[in-house]
Amino acid sequence: MPSLKDLKNRIASVKSTRKITKAMQMVAAAKLRRAQDAAESARPYTERFNAVVSALAASAGGSDTAPLLLRGTGSDQVHMLVVMTAERGLCGGFNSSIVKKARQAVRDLQAQGKTVKILTVGKKGREQLRRDMGDLIVDHVDLSAVKRMDYATAQSIGKDLLKRFEAGEFDVATIFFAQFQSVIAQVPTAQQVIPAKFEATDGAVADYDYEPSEEAILEDLLPASVSTAVFAALLENAASEQGARMSAMDNATRNAGDMIDRLTIEFNRSRQAVITNELIEIISGAEAL
């Protein structure tokens, strides 16, 4: 049975924990709004871009002269998995669910006899993967210095990927991130970026004139499409992270509240027990006289 002082200390500590989680929740809510705005303003670009590139890819993609980025190397032996996670923890299962998805993919690919390489973006993913798949990690991108996700960051990751692709380091690249659905639901997603895969267009493509040629434009745009995909994923991830953190901290705040209630009851009971004890002692003392 803990003493009164212990209980009091315990209550005080849970109370300050609650203050912190409450503050974190509110910060996450503010950041979530900003992240959602950023994702929202990036959407028109991504949508138009993908529409045009997939239309181009559909018309020019079938031929043997199609760019390597679209056609692939003709083999799928070496896979590059880009695992995007957060720089910071305390956001529920956000990081773990992405890592879990990636780990599953690694196992599946290895079971098929493929070679797997991992590029981690964000510290938390690397920490988790390093334990059992440390030898597969080829590089790490640190985002802790990035305050606001901008296109230049995505571009540098995209360019790095392209450089590795051109150097023949891998055949297929897939990015792992969490798709933001709502504050309580973030879906870990895998998306193949190299060779580029596009959803079938709805057919109605106007007869465009191309300047310079169709192939030249495609050649020009495909590298950018990798960066665009990475950028969209980073933005989704940022929103998901804040959403996950917000709901995790909301839960933590509520749990702390419950705990405080329970501890307070226990504290009051013990205090009452002490008082009763003292009274009994006084009364029995008085009776003995």
Add this chain to the structure above:
Amino acid sequence: MADTLQFDLVSPERKLASVQATEVQIPAAEGAMTAMAGHAPTITTLRPGILRVVHAGGSDEYVVSGGFAEIGAESVSVLAERALPTAEVTQEIFAEMVAEYRAAHEKALANFKNEPGPVDDAAHLLADMVAVGTHMGLSYQE
């Protein structure tokens, strides 16, 4: 047929403009072109330059680099990898943009010693970028 077209300028980070324009001057890869209502559908890549859009309320200028433009009879969408209203381009941003193309040029020089093609292309882009600065009264020191 309407005499205006819907003009959208988007960069990956934000939507810069969405207006009914009467004409749009685009720094296209094979020379500047002006799109007006009823233009034949065209897709063209962009070179670094100044995009000018004329609309009922006057005209706006943007510095764009990279990306492409999709021109239709009733709409023009410009998807630039980098786009800024000219007023927001400071000497520093300009220097940074030029430095980017300079680096690309140097890389091309190093990578393609005996092929003039890519080197010329990169030099061209660099020159375009510098020309943008000259147009805006921004200087560039070698």
